[in-house]
Every structure is written in C-alpha cells, then in structure tokens.
Amino acid sequence: MASSMRAPADTFPKLLLHNARSFGARPAMRHKDLGIWQTWTWAQVRDQILGLAAGLHRLGLKRGETVAIVGANRPKLYWSVAAVQALGGIPVPVYADAVADELAYVLAHAEVRFAAVEDQEQVDKILSISDRLPKLEKMIYDETRGLRDYDHANLHDIGAVIADGRKALTEDSNFAALIDAEIAAGKGSDTSIILYTSGTTGQSKGVVLSAERCIAASLDTVAFDSLTERDEALAYLPLAWVGDHYLNYAQGMVSGFCMACPENADTAMADLREIGPTFFFAPPRTFEQMLTRLMIRMEDASFVKRKLFHYFIGVARQYGEPILNNQPVPFTGRLLYWLGNILVYAPLKNVLGLSNVRIAYTAGEAIGPDLFSFYRSLGLNLKQLYGQTEAFLYLTAQPDGQIFSDTVGPALPNVDLRIADNGEVLFKSPGMFVSYFKDEAKTRETMTADGFVKTGDAGFFDSKTGHLKIIDRAKDVGKLKDGTLFPPKYIENKLKFYPNIREAVAYGDDRGFVAVMINIDLTAVGSWAERNNVVYGSYQELAGHPLVYDMLQKNIEETNRSLAEDKVTAGAQVKRFLILHKELDADDGEVTRTQKVRRGFVAERYAPLINALYDGSTEAGISTEVTFEDGRKGTMSARVKIRDVATVPAAPTIGRAA
C-alpha cells in the first residue's frame, strides 16, 4: 500500500532534521504566552527536541518504551512527542480532561514508564492513581506553577530537562553522536504513536500506527491540498485526538508549515483571529457555535447594519457557492457579491479569524446543509472529509469543485474503499493502523480476510456524484417492530441541524415507533428567551418550559416532513419526544470526550423516561447521579414532560424537491 510519493525520510524525527536543513529559518511553531506570541523556527525546534531527547536519554528512557503525553496543545508537549520518537520510544497521548479512572486505564494498559504532562493538575491526577500504575517511574511537566514544592526525585521540569540535554550534547561529542545514531536507527516500520480511541462502547483501544504509514498518508493529503511550508494552522483541538496529530503534527512535519498553540482553551477563538491561519479544521459543532454567536450579536446590532447583513447574506446565498465553485454567474451577481464582500463577508470572516483560510475541513458528524452552504457562500472553501483513528484519519475528502453538503467525498488517492453486503464501509489505505495494542483478538475481528479494515459505519456510494455517504454506525442501524429501517444517527443529525437542539437521542429499534430525547442548546434558546421575555432560573427550568416545547415540536414536525420525502426513511418519523432536564455530559459518562453519545449507557440511565415515552405517559420522573467537575458526585431529579408529534404520510416520488 505504498504511496506514490517518495518521502524525504521514513520517521518523523528524521523529517524534523530534514526540515531544519531545508528551511531552518522558517517559523515552525508559535505559542501565546503572557500576552505575546513567541515563535520558534525549524532550526530552533530541532535544537529543543534534540535537547529534550538527550535529556530523556539521560533520565533513562529506552527504545520501545511508551511515554504518556497528557495535556493541551503546548509546544513542549509536541516536542515531547518528537523527542520520544527520536529515541525510538512510543508516545501515547491522552485527553487532558480525562478523569482519573480513564487515565489510570490507559496508562496501565499502555504500560507507560514515563509521562509528559502539562501542569500541576495533571501531575496531581497521576499521583492520585500512581498505585494503579506500577510501571510509571518518571514525570516531566511543562507549566511550573504550583509545582515548586513537590518532591523532584522523579518529577522534572521539561525546560530543565532540555537545558540539561543541550548542555550534555555540546559538552560531549560522543553523546551527541549517540543521539544522532538513535535517530538514524529509526525505521519506517517502527511504531510511531499509539492513539487510544474514545470507545463509544466498551473500553478504549490503543491504535498502533507505524511511522512510514503515517508519513505516506500525510504526503498524499499534503499534495491533495497543496500545503507548503508557508502555511499556518492553529492547533486547538485535543492533542490526543487523531485529527490533531494528523492535521497539525504529521502534516506539519511533512509540509513544513507553522503550527500555533493558543494561550488556553478559552482564548482559542480570539487567538484564531490573531493568527489568521491558512488551513482550518473544526467539527460541525464549532462552526455551528460560531454562527450562533454571530447571529446573536447581529440581533443587537443597529437597524442599518442588520438590514445590510440580511440583504447581503441573501446575495451570498444566491451567488456565493456558484462563484466559489467556478460556475457561470451573471455580471450583476458578481458585482453585488463583490460589494457584499467588502461590506459584510470579509469583515465577518475577519471577526471569525477565517480571512486567510485557503482550505477548511469539517468532519466527525453530519453537518447541516444550511450551515455548510452559509460558510461556503461567504467564500470560505469548506469541505468535508471522513475517516477514523484506525485509518490515521483520512479516508475520503472532497476535492475542490466537488463539494456537496450531504456527502463526505470520494476516496482519497491510494485509498481503497468497499461496501460490504451488510452496508458496512471497508477500507485499505496508506495510513491504516498496524494493530490494536495488546489485543490480537480485537485486531483480527476488525480486519477482513483480505486485509480490509471494517470501519463500523454503514454507508453507500451516491449514484449521482460517486461520493461516499455515511448513514450511521453499522450496528446502530436497526429496525422497528414492523421491519421499517431505523437509522438513529440520521434522524438525530437532522434534528441537530436546528440551532435550538444541541443533542438528540433517538430510540426505535425493536419498538413500535421512533421516539426522541432532546437537549436544548442553552446559548440559542437562552437568547430566544431573553428576546421573548421568558424568565427562567436554571437550565432545568428553561428545558421544561411549555413555550420551548412548542418551538421544538415545530422543529420535529418539520423533520418528519423531510423524512417523509424519502421512501426508505418515511417509516422512521418521530412520534413522541421529551426534553431532558440536564445536558448530556462527558464527565457523567453519557457522551465521549469527542461528544459522541454513549447510547447504551444513556438508555440504561434514562430507562424510566424511555419507558414513559413508549407507554403513553405524558410525564415521568427521573433521578440521575451527576459528577461535578472536580469529580465529586451528586444527584439531580426532575419531572419531565412528554409530547406527541404529528407525522406525515410518505410522499409519492414525483420529483426531488430542491
């Protein structure tokens, strides 16, 4: 499955050295600290990483050992990844907001001896579970605050480790040669990283990726999108997520572009504006939130501004996408759009930080068609991609000129896609994983006899465009009692396109009809409440408000009408719904760290409500245990109302509505 491109190196550390040689003066990494942006060039980054590798060697890190990386996007943690790889070790990134139990499982499973962490919070977390981690010996940390008085026998400041390493390198040329040899000894077939997937069912699995495959996949996509060392990206999504490692670290190493780390999670959107990246990725949720915030601020703007905004957004809806897709557009259209750009679109993109973005991607879940075309109509080259950790992200991506809101694109060059008989999508790709760490059985289960990987997603190739369309998780596509197809994700996505609905969970498998539990979006509904003088004292109160129920009922009826348009889905219209009294939360285990709903767990926990949905009750009581941010537990109870929704008979297939 070799890529058609030749890589200048077969491991990331070697790529690093290559970059430092080829364009050592170009910026490689940025970080906002104490209010100002600091920048390191490729040459400086190489020196830091070599120093860190040398320091880690002196602390006793050996080839083949695993090192946990726990924290947010910070240069020293990325350097730790590279430094560990330089010595032939294997970095194992973990989500920074993982609670102690999750952390304990992954670190024990991966048998880490070292851990590189961000700050005191992570150090404390790991110390609190150290009895479950017999193999863990040393920790290195980035942010010194609060750690001054800790016992430093096995705890070290990364900065000090780097300084120590650099000193040793300059003083001892044999040692320097040793480190160089270690890097040179790296092979393409070595494990480059182990990424634990956030399992929606069962425990996380460690996906083992090899260096040569990572680099091969990155080369393809860098070529696909023409990324060069002059591009800039902002790394703000979790470091432990395959997307971040791929889009920022791997593509960055391969193309040489500059990666910026925000000051902290709260400032990310402001930092986006300051950096003005040329490449941007965000899950549909983030694009949605950006739009919601924008619309809310527009409501408060002066009359003139509002009128201008709405008029030119209308112009963009008409001409924006055709212009972006290089389709013929009348001259007046182009003129109006040009005017709109000066007055509305360019300032809008500027406020969002997207002025310089050449290529923007979204993935992870379906994106609302309105949302998708809104951004494209502003001139933002937003495209969709599809993939998973086991593929080292990319399987499909929409090329420029073939952008549709409801597909995820054709297979990338060198990627083989196949649809199994049961509708499951299978693949073979340059970046595909090697195995699940210490889990031969699961690995075999996930591969077919001829070496294709099962994605676990159900999909089909759209006859019109040839693009892949994803319906749902393969095992989640169920059937109602009468045999009608029940694609829960499909229904939920349609519902989540409404700004008022933040999350939806649909039930119907082996049931008489489809029923839905909904979370309202506090920002959107709260703003509506303010404008309509609806008083509420808490999320729970707002979620139970009859007017809010009315609003959502209309949304669901509209969805039913849309479902009715397609014969396949017409039978899966929603008949009853309720609004949950609290948001589904990762800390309570109800959703994963990437905000994907854990269906089984939710079904168990909210069983009283689900039973009420199906036994005709108009309201039900529920009491749930909740976990606060510091890990303590409490209970929340409520009486939740349930309502019926009108359904629509399936529309005869006359013609496709626009």
Next chain:
Amino acid sequence: MSGPAASDIAAGEVLLSIENVSLSFGGVRAIRDVSFDIKKGEVRAIIGPNGAGKTSMLNVINGFYQPQQGRITFKGKTRSKMQPHDAARGGIARTFQNVALFKGMSALDNIMAGRTLKMRRGLLWQILRVGPALNEEVAHRHRVEEIIDFLEIQAIRKVPVARLPYGLQKRVELGRALAMEPDLLLLDEPMAGMNLEEKEDMSRFIVDVNDHFGTTVALIEHDMGVVMDLSDRVVVLDHGVKIADGTPDEVKKNQDVIDAYLGVAH
C-alpha cells in the same frame, strides 16, 4: 517613600498593630476599644455577625476612616491621621465588598492601574515614550501579564470590566491589588456571591499569594468553612467589640463566639 521596608520585619513578627482603636459616626459607635495584631506572612481572618464593625475596621486600617481614639502601628511606624493613598504608598492594598473597579477600563488597564505607584519616569518621558519610559512600561506590562496568568484571566484581559460577571470582576480587583505588590493585602468578603467552584478558585489564589509571594493577608469572610481552612488566626468582632482572638480551632470553641452567631444577647 514607602517607609521602612517590610523585609526589615521577619516573618512571624508583628506587621500591623491595632491598639485601643475606637470609631464613631454620629451616634453610632462602630468600633469600641479594639486591639489586635497581624503578623507578617500570616492569613488573618476578621469575622463576626453583620454590623460587627468588620468593614469599618478595614476602612480604618486603609485610611478611609480616621479613628477617634487609638493607635495604629504599621511596619514599626505609628501613625495618627492617614489618607488612603498614603496607606497604599505604605504597602497596603485592598479590595472592596462591592467591587470598586474602574468601570470604563478593560481588565488589563485596571490591573495596570495597580502599578501606578511603581511607575517612576516623569511627565516628559512618558509623553515621548522612548528609552527608559518604554522599557519601564514593558516591564510593568510583563508583571501584569504574570498576574493575569496567575489568576487565569487571559481570555478577558481586553474586556471592559463593566461587562464581566461578578465573579470575574472580583478576580480582576484582586489582580489590581496584587499589582501593587503590597506588604499587607486587605480583602473585604472576597468570596461574596460566588458559587462553590468560584470559591475554590479564589481560595486557591489566596493561598498561593500567601505561600509564594509571602504576602500577609487580612480578610473579612462569612463562609466559616473558608475561614477555618485558610486562616492562621482569627479575630472575632461583635457590635464593635472584640470577643475572641486566636487560632480557628480556639475561636470555634469559644462560647462567646457561638452565642454571638446564634444571636444570644450579651
């Protein structure tokens, strides 16, 4: 001119001493013959039921009110009349119960205002903004950014404080007081109106300020849990009179204190 350096006083020795201080307004006797001291490096809580005279006590220390009787000795120097800005000059910084921020400025500018006393260069230098004045401005900005980092308020540094929620306003006010690099930090109900999480954050900041910067802290607080956790010593006031003075444990067991809080007349 900030008087004798606080470093002349060893940790554990008396930094501020209140002796027989009495304060009245019109017919109201807010403070009656109260004496206590605050030692360098400690966290001293001033507690008591409503109307006990706690804020008045702080106002006296700070110079907003002049006591009719009594002496106040700070860093070895006794003073009679003192204006608030003199207290500031002397190394006392303060936060207010109702948050006294400069409403027209951003969080960053508010904290920078705390550096006022530390700015040296004269008028002309400042207008030209070159050389030493520029370096000074950069140095001050660096200190302020460190405080912003310490209080974890990077995201709101440019936001006008009038738009911030109450809890964050209190944090900015703390930042401004810290920017003065005071010897004594007076906090008037720093946790008022905060939820559990905010209280924990604020407690953490107070502890860190006391631990790492060695700043002596005197705070008025109603939340008993906070008082017991944070303070080294406690002084209890009731109707303007001191009724207890000691460690949190001692004070908790004191019968007069229990009576006062339960409303038993005495």
Next chain:
Amino acid sequence: MVAFGQFLEIIISGLLAGVLYSLVALGFVLIFKASGVFNFAQGAMVLLAGLALVRSLDFLAAKGFPMWTAIVLGLLFAAVIMAITAWLVERFVLGPLINQDGLTLFMSTIGITFMIEGGAQFIFGSDVYPLRLFPTDAWFLFEKAFDGGILVNKLDVWGGMIAAVLVAGLAVFFQRTKTGRALRAVADDHAAAQSVGIPLNWIWFIVWLVAGLVALVAATVWGTKLGVQFSITFLALKALPVLIIGGFTSVPGAIVGGLIIGAGEKLAEAYLGPSIGGGIEYWFAYVLALLVLLVRPQGLFGERIIERI
C-alpha cells in the same frame, strides 16, 4: 456665486466663533470629568486670567520691557495666579467638602465665583482693558472666485489654531501620561483611585490648574476680541449649551458642540433672521440645547449618566 460666497463666509466665521466657545467649555469638561463638579466659576476664572495677564502686560510695557519678553512674563504670571487659585480652591473648598453631594459642591463653586470675581477686580481693577495679542483685522480670501472675496477674521483663525493645539495637547496628556491616566481613574471611581495610591487632593489641584490654564488660553483670545472686562464672565453662560449638546464629559464633544452652535447661530441669524425677526443669535443656542436634551440627554458624546448608589 455671491450667495455661495456669502454662505461660506458666514459658516467659516460661525465655525471659528464656535471654536472660541469650545475653549471656554473645555474648562468645564475637565473639572466635571475629573471630579463630577460643575464649576460655575469657570467664567470668573477666564476673567481672572485675563485680568492678571493684561494688567501685568501693561505694567511691564510701562516699565520698558520689550514686547515679547513682556508677553512671556505676563503669561507666566497669569499661570502662577491660576495655580495659586487652584491650590486655594482645593485646600479650602473642595478638600473639606470631599464627600458631599453634587449639589453642595455646585453651590460652593457659585461661592467661589463671587470670590474670584470680587478678588480679581479688587486686585487688578475693574475697567475694560484692551488686549492686543493677536491681529484683529480681516483677510479676504479667494477674491478672484468670489466677488469681494470671503472675509475671514484673523483673530478667529488664531483662535481656531490655538484650540486645535490645546485639544491635541490635552488628548496626549490624558491618554499617555501617568497623571492623565490618574485623572481618568479618579473620575471613574474615587475609592478605587485612592486605594491604588492616587492622592485625590493632588489630582484635584492638577485638574483645577489645567482648567485654569485653559481659562487663560480662552482669556487671551476672548480678551482680544472683547477686551478684558467683567462681562467676559458671561461666557460661561454661552458655554452651557455647548456642554449640553456635546456632553459634559467629552473633550471632542466640547469642540463639536461649539462648532455646531457657532455655525448654527450665524446661519440662523443670516437666513432665518429676516423672516423671524432679529436677535436669533441670542437664543438659538439655548433652544437647540433644549431640543438635544429632549432627544439625547447625555449629549452627542457624553456617557449615559448612571446614578451611583
């Protein structure tokens, strides 16, 4: 073309006259911004400054000093007089009244007015004293384009330039300097300002001093225009509509307000006068101010007044 030329003449002279109103209004704005006190005595301060200046000039000229030296020394002397006044006001009036409400402070400035007016005339005399610092004749511009040219009074032009320099200087002072920032802090919140070490008394002295210097500048221009005499104090009354329109707390507002009134007055007189009857110049400003009060009470640039409880 004649009508247009006439229009230009009226509007230019109106704008420039407006700038002179702004000069007086600026003094009010400064003090109100920094201490929340409406300084009724601002007009009297202009008189005091003018008298100090013109009398010392006459004195020095009589002693045979060359003109430029006399002017410089005269300005210095007047500045010192204003500084002393500021100190006296702060020490004996504002300081003791530090925590009183706005009305009390306002009444105290009325008292200050009478004291300054009486004191000034007692020390420096109560005649009309002409001041000759600026040329008062006229230019005729664009004589080719317009018949007879456009008449522009040189004094007005000087006044405009000086006002521009003054505003620029004040802007720099407020934004860039430590004292300027301290002034803004004091205006925002007294208690907070004191807590960070800003001495209120000193700041108020500075404010009154700066207001006094602004009064001196106004005095040089107005004194040349009208002669230094008691009626100059009535300028304060003309400044009131300027403040209402521009906002009590805004320096640019004082300028814009002055321009609007100055131009408005002259235009109204010229174009509406024949139909309504003469004398529009006298009441136009106040009617305009009344209308603005009804529509936008805080003025064009002022901050919304929020009662501090």
